[in-house]
Amino acid sequence: MNKHQLIADHGLIGDLQTTALVATDGTLDWFCSPRFDSPSIFASLLDHERGGHFTTRPREEAFATKQLYFPDTAILITRFLTEAGVGELTDFMIPTTGTAPSQQHRLVRMFRCVRGKISFDIEVAPRFDYGRQSHELSVSDSGAVFDAGETRLSLSLIREQDDERLGRSISTDEGMLRAVLDLEEGQMRGVVLETGPDVSPTFIRPAEAQQLADDTAHFWHDWLSQSTYTGRWRAVLERSAITLKLLTYAPSGSLVAAPTAGLPEQIGGERNWDYRFTWVRDGSFSVHALLRMGFVDEAVAFSQWLRNRVTEPRAEGSYPLDIMYRVDGSSDLHEEVLKDWKGYRGSYPVRIGNGAADQLQLDIYGEALDAMYYLDGAGVGIGQSGWLAISELLNWLADNWDQPEEGIWETRGGRKDFTYGRLMCWVAFDRGIRLATSHGRPAPLARWIAERDAIYQQIMEKGWSSERQAFVQQYGDEVLDAALLKMPQVGFVSPQDPMWQSTLRAMDTELVSDSLVYRYDPSASPDGLRGSEGTFSLCTFLYVDALARSGRLEEARLTFDKMLTYANHVGLYSEEIAATGEQIGNFPQAFTHLALIDAAMTLNERLDAAQNGRRFRGQTGHTSP
Structure with missing residues (x-):
């Protein structure tokens, strides 16, 4: 992982109460919850060791990345090009449009192989309250929970029912989760991160995750349709x-x-x-x-x-x-x-x-x-x-x-x-x-x-x-x-x-x-x-x-x-x-x-x-x- 990702090498996603930054290498390196001004959970943009991160990268040594928004939305797509295949990481948050503040926020990370084969190394290492609050990690068939007391981060797996967890291996170390995800052309798997005082992981099928993406795209298209501007740029x-x-x-x-x-x-x-x-x-x-x-x-x-x-x-x-x-x-x-x-x-x-x-x-x-x-x-x-x-x-x-x-x-x-x-x-x-x-x-x-x-x-x-x-x-x-x-x-x-x-x-x-x-x-x-x-x-x-x-x-x-x-x-x-x-x-x-x-x-x-x-x-x- 590049520990000094450039500021400009990021896209922004959000749910209208908080946001997250995703780097062009797929790293989720800035996320505060439940509000913009809340303590951070991922902040490796400022300190790799103390800030916390969610990294993902192809297992192949050589690869290139590209990043774009799904047209007219805040859904971010990071593409990984390797010799064995092409993969996509789609990141977005579920909009919370109500007038009441919400303690629970969902961030979806969908991994897809669009050509050939691709394997991802995944590492999830949250650090609560700017790294000042310790947490406990527990893993189940549905995912994992990072429990810091008043704040919890759950990781729900997006998979078919007969899959074995997320990939072919999962390991934990000092409150950190590592996994390997193998995908063949046409397959989509991933995780849903959810923050809140009592969140817990649930089983999510790929079709359900795709529906969340479709609904989010519809939200942004509907909102943008209000624009009356038709001029240059x-x-x-x-x-x-x-x-x-x-x-x-x-x-x-x-x-x-x-x-x-x-x-x-x-x-x-x-x-x-x-x-x-x-x-x-x-x-x-x-x-x-x-x-x-x-x-x-x-x-x-x-x-x-x-x-x-x-x-x-x-x-x-x-x-x-x-x-x-x-x-x-x-x-x-x-x-x-x-x-x-x-x-x-x-x-x-x-x-x-x-x-x-x-x-x-x-x-x-x-x-x-x-x-x-x-x-x-x-x-x-x-x-x-x-x-x-x-x-x-x-x-x-x-x-x-x-x-x-x-x-x-x-x-x-x-x-x-x-x-x-x-x-x-x-x-x-x-x-x-x-x-x-x-x-x-x-x-x-x-x-x-x-x-x-x-x-x-x-x-x-x-x-x-x-x-x-x-x-x-x-x-x-x-x-x-x-x-x-x-x-x-x-x-x-x-x-x-x-x-x-x-x-x-x-x-x-x-x-x-x-x-x-x-x-x-x-x-x-x-x-x-x-x-x-x-x-x-x-x-x-x-x-x-x-x-x-x-x-x-x-x-x-x-x-x-x-x-x-x-x-x-x-x-x-x-x-x-x-x-x-x-x-x-x-x-x-x-x-x-x-x-x-x-x-x-x-x-x-x-x-x-x-x-x-x-x-x-x-x-x-x-x-x-």
């Missing part, structure tokens, strides 16, 4: 939409930033964070992308989650919103380090939880209000309790927007006056004013308008650098920030404004590297962390959007098409791209796929308008659906 956008659906926690409607923890922004560095939580910012951006594609239910579900966060009681003196939450809306995100874990390719420390949860990031209020305004335009009402909560939030923001903060990039170098934070505070007041006036709602409009205008004036005076001829990251500095690519998108400036055009040209020179875009220059703007990072994939797609809005269509299309070449073999993106072209950071990242959808749709609209010989007259910002 349709397959790419639909894969991103499926990925976002996989990252959505069905019981609450919240969207995790990524299903993984500890994957580094620099190989061997310390920028290793836990992303298995819901950021207000990421989730709010999802509303726009999902509604544009026609996925109304998901956008509405997140809006309800967001309303619950805005309206829930808060302790006196606390902020109206936290920047991130667990998927159930709780806010206990205590950060700790997994001692003795080696980390992905030696990238230490491995952190679980997220210490940035208590930061002040003022931009989230603009993103939340922008999402609510967009939903309102789509006919999703806010309601009286929601409006009262929005009013309280904006009144708090009126007292608190003009202060230093940690900013969108969650720097750990102290609070500063970030231009992007002020920009999104402007958005918050602008959208609140529009919501009030469009429905005749009671509001202290004079105050909100005054605050909105004061922010505008401040950004123009302090966020603009005459020397750089550009809007800059923070007041009194000269550093550029790719987050400000949102300026024309949210309607703060016109894409043709000379100040914006000058800013975009400055970013072309300083932040763009052969179409890829850095967030900012850490050497020029210390962020409290050692090391460097790659280009930020979200920012590259924001750059495409900004180029398209600014009329630079040929550059926008080339940049977008180049970015598509950095996707992995099944169309997934991590957080960043290293100088080598390798994907780094947590994987797959929702933010990247959200930005991909928005950039593609904006570019498609502008290209259509150009081909039809007319000027684009659509909205500049997220002001109507």
Whole structure:
């Protein structure tokens, strides 16, 4: 087994409450249960010895592998090509679509010989609670149980009734199960992994397992049929939409930033964070992308989650919103380090939880209000309790927007006056004013308008650098920030404004590297962390959007098409791209796929308008659906 499988060499499967990663060599090396943010059961992606794994590989020494998704689904197929034959491993999870959290989750692994003969070596070695909880293993004719007390993992065999267990040999060693599976052309066998407090193995026929696969495929085909998008790059956008659906926690409607923890922004560095939580910012951006594609239910579900966060009681003196939450809306995100874990390719420390949860990031209020305004335009009402909560939030923001903060990039170098934070505070007041006036709602409009205008004036005076001829990251500095690519998108400036055009040209020179875009220059703007990072994939797609809005269509299309070449073999993106072209950071990242959808749709609209010989007259910002 390759102990250092590349981040990009994985496909994602899931059941809408948790997910798993399957490497191109068939290794199941990341799986947490019962939720995204639960302790891991398999995590060899971060530490082969301590993390736990489910490996499978042909017995032949030489083989090649290929991996793909069954069309328009989240069913992953890994193909093994050997001299003796061709085998397939089909991995998927059974969707749990209800509104109630489930403690039991099923992951199916179906092995099939499609040509000749093939034998697989299988090794199942779970490590519960990040390897901190011991377990007992018991084996029966139906399968096996790995019992860690409150959590159990059962392994049910997929076989015909007259088969002898899984294969010609099964052995156990220190809580680990090994087996050999021999298959001839046309045969299918496998296992069903099930987690829960009282699960036990059962006998499953191949036909029953195939029915589970067929039902799962039908679920995904039915869900994807809601898409209304028919423009360019349709397959790419639909894969991103499926990925976002996989990252959505069905019981609450919240969207995790990524299903993984500890994957580094620099190989061997310390920028290793836990992303298995819901950021207000990421989730709010999802509303726009999902509604544009026609996925109304998901956008509405997140809006309800967001309303619950805005309206829930808060302790006196606390902020109206936290920047991130667990998927159930709780806010206990205590950060700790997994001692003795080696980390992905030696990238230490491995952190679980997220210490940035208590930061002040003022931009989230603009993103939340922008999402609510967009939903309102789509006919999703806010309601009286929601409006009262929005009013309280904006009144708090009126007292608190003009202060230093940690900013969108969650720097750990102290609070500063970030231009992007002020920009999104402007958005918050602008959208609140529009919501009030469009429905005749009671509001202290004079105050909100005054605050909105004061922010505008401040950004123009302090966020603009005459020397750089550009809007800059923070007041009194000269550093550029790719987050400000949102300026024309949210309607703060016109894409043709000379100040914006000058800013975009400055970013072309300083932040763009052969179409890829850095967030900012850490050497020029210390962020409290050692090391460097790659280009930020979200920012590259924001750059495409900004180029398209600014009329630079040929550059926008080339940049977008180049970015598509950095996707992995099944169309997934991590957080960043290293100088080598390798994907780094947590994987797959929702933010990247959200930005991909928005950039593609904006570019498609502008290209259509150009081909039809007319000027684009659509909205500049997220002001109507």
